[in-house]
Amino acid sequence: MSGKGAAHGGASCGASGGSSHGGERPAIGGAGDVPLKHVCKTVSLEVKLEILEQHNKGEGVCAIASALHLAQQTVFTIIKKKEAIKAAAGEVAVLSASHITCQQEPAMEELERMICTWVKDQNRHKAPMSQAIICTKALSLWDELKVRRELDEGKALKLSHG
Structure with a gap:
């Protein structure tokens, strides 16, 4: 073998001969002319950490x-x-820790439940929904909740727009 392909351990596929497949790789073990597809697996961070832990314990790559x-x-x-x-993994641990320590007021939790229930009901009735409609409903529910729970009238609800 001569040419670039030989240096890499493969056959040359240029105009000077070699393969008749026009640059495409032949299917190995496939049925007929159907090429095999490469299946990509996504490895989760948890599995990656497990691999590193096993390797640190001295387990071989083949065994892992x-x-x-x-x-x-x-x-x-x-x-x-x-x-x-x-x-x-350190960044994920920091993010999950901040979610654990962040707690809402009971009134906000109740407001979220009320909005969620209302949105599900609207979806069941196939009512048109938009961010403006949801924000308007959230404000009206907040006003009702303030009256019912006798919350501070000065306490305003801050809504995000995204």
């Missing part, structure tokens, strides 16, 4: 890959990118 039904190259890549994965 077969236990989790992943390609060895996938496991190699995850181990290679362990610093970025650990950084991402």
Whole structure:
């Protein structure tokens, strides 16, 4: 073999001969002329952290890959990118911690439940919905809630527009 393809361990596919497939790879193990499709799996952050933990305990790449039904190259890549994965895991932990500590007032929770119930009812009746309609309803429900719960009249409801 000569040419660029030989340097990479493959056959040359240029005009000087080699493959008659016009640059396309032949299907290996496929039925007839149907090429095999490459199936991509998304590996969750939790699984990546598990892979790193197992590797730190001294478990081999082959054992980790077969236990989790992943390609060895996938496991190699995850181990290679362990610093970025650990950084991402740290950011997720910080975000989830802030959600745990952030608590709403009971009146706001009740308002959210009321709006949610109203939106579901509107959807059931196939009523047209828009952000303006929802905001208007939220303000009217907030006014009702302030009267019913005897909340501070000066307490305003801040609505986001997005």
